[in-house]
Amino acid sequence: xxxxxxxxxxxxxxxxxxxxxxxxxxxxxxxxxxxxxxxxxxxxxxxxxxxxxxxxxxxxxxxxxxxxxxxxxxxxxxxxxxxxxxxxxxxxxx
Numbered sequence: 633x634x635x636x637x638x639x640x641x642x643x644x645x646x647x648x649x650x651x652x653x654x655x656x657x658x659x660x661x662x663x664x665x666x667x668x669x670x671x672x673x674x675x676x677x678x679x680x681x682x683x684x685x686x687x688x689x690x691x692x693x694x695x696x697x698x699x700x701x702x703x704x705x706x707x708x709x710x711x712x713x714x715x716x717x718x719x720x721x722x723x724x725x726x
Contacts, residue, residue: 653678
């Protein structure tokens with residue numbers, strides 16, 4: 633799927649937008665220069681709609697959920713507190 637096609641689908645959901653962003657990153661790493669404009673637009677689209685920190689905050693939440701499911705509740709709590717600390721330092725909205 634091209635980055636441009638991914639971007640069109642991204643208008644419909646967060647998951648599609650994140651997939652388009654990841655597709656753009658893979659294209660960049662593979663030096664797929666034919667799609668350079670679409671790759672740039674895909675990254676800009678995701679950031680303008682969802683914010684640049686959204687993937688990082690999701691990573692905190694997902695890591696904590698996985699730790700909690702495996703019974704490592706104290707570690708999960710620490711991960712969530714790290715995410716909260718970052719959000720407070722950056723004065724992010726709730």
